[in-house]
């Protein structure tokens with residue numbers, strides 16, 4: 001409604017200092033939430049990159065006929081956890097060892113017989129890069145009689161699991177805490193605005209404005225403040241992010257910022273906070289205050305009357 | 309227009325009831341004074357009329373609304389059919405006289421294109437056409453009360469309630485405001501005015517309800 005927007009903007013202008021204060025507060029609360037979001041985002045990316053290296057390797061007994069191996073491989077490919085299966089022959093294994101393990105290059109060069117067995121290397125689908133899935137796949141591989149031994153870096157896959165759990169929990173807890181704090185802060189600033197305009201509200205009720213009509217400007221005002229605060233928070237996050245990356249502290253590589261969707265999410269969150277905070281504050285005010293509150297007895301009235 | 313039947317009011321925090329067993333009737337086009345000592349219950353009685361308080365027992369009816377059973381959304385509808393003015397004017401200090409009056413129309417959803425003419429008409433009615441663009445602080449007490457009355461009248465209510473409207477005014481301004489209320493009443497609006505000003509009450513010769521310690525002790529219409 002046109003009038004509601006006008007009243008909201010008018011309120012904004014009349015209480016400029018307070019408005020700036022609330023926007024800054026919302027911005028700061030969302031900024032901290034945003035920073036945490038950035039940390040969580042990058043941690044998740046980093047963990048995903050590490051998880052890509054989760055591999056299950058089955059060493060194949062020497063002299064296994066190759067048809068048997070390739071038949072088994074087509075079975076393995078359809079394991080639900082498996083993304084990709086590679087056969088690494090003895091020769092390839094040796095070549096890789098000579099390339100990667102430079103310390104032993106001389107040793108490998110002089111070998112008469114190839115000590116390395118052929119193997120099958122499995123990459124798992126992202127959802128299955130956990131200790132439990134890797135172990136399950138390993139167990140199934142051991143069922144093939146040509147398989148000698150299965151390895152999947154048990155220790156660190158397990159550690160990765162724990163890290164993931166902890167990161168998720170901390171993320172949830174901190175995110176929740178900051179959202180709560182932002183909501184309280186916004187509620188308080190809007191409450192101050194409501195009190196500052198208590199007289200207007202009183203008159204609106206006296207002349208017969210409906211509760212929704214009275215709430216309207218405050219809700220619009222809260223939403224606008226939330227939007228401005230959210231925008232400011234995204235800008236602050238981008239600034240801090242830029243500064244951090246330009247430091248090139250060795251961590252700079254591969255760091256990523258919010259995508260457009262995530263930035264919008266922060267804005268929407270801001271708008272919802274502003275809107276929700278206003279709704280609660282105004283609601284409480286409308287419930288508590290009567291039209292004539294504070295002007296009850298003659299003495300109160302004398303105090304309330306300005307000297308002319 | 310207004311009917312009280314065996315009305316009592318007990319505030320939750322009050323140790324004694326503010327009003328006891330009050331019954332009276334105010335008909336169309338009446339002008340009624342409400343008198344009584346400080347703390348007698350005049351304000352409480354008016355609050356019951358504009359549904360700022362609910363009766364503890366008994367029945368209050370104003371323009372067909374049963375105050376005791378009013379729902380939350382019915383309160384605004386009642387208030388649009390009532391004008392209320394107070395001793396302290398209750399104007400918005402950062403709006404002009406005209407804006408203060410227009411505010412009452414805007415927030416009750418009046419059609420925007422009708423607002424300026426309605427505001428001008430009612431300011432003219434209270435004798436403030438020349439002061440439409442003045443801020444409240446630039447107006448005398450009597451003029452501020454006229455703005456408040458204009459705001460109360462702008463929705464053409466059948467009833468005007470006034471809680472000591474002249475309490476902050478000197479004698480001249482008091483007479484002016486009182487005359488204005490009489491004119492409004494003469495045009496067909498019921499006026500209920502609480503006051504301490506016994507000289508005014510005596511000189512006016514209007515119907516008077518006197519309250520003492522929450523009881524209706526005198527009704528000039530009943531004794532006449």
Ligand SMILES: Nc1ncnc2c1ncn2[C@@H]1O[C@H](COP(=O)(O)OP(=O)(O)OP(=O)(O)O)[C@@H](O)[C@H]1O
Pocket residue numbers: 296297298319320321322326344345346347348349350351352353
């Ligand atoms: N909100 C309230 N809570 C508790 N007690 C109240 C409340 N409002 C009024 N009272 C009490 O009810 C009684 C009547 O008060 P009321 O304000 O109606 O008197 P009044 O006749 O208007 O007085 P005055 O001439 O001083 O304005 C008083 O004893 C007062 O203390």
Ligand SMILES: [Mg+2]
Pocket residue numbers: 296350351352471
């Ligand atoms: Mg009173």
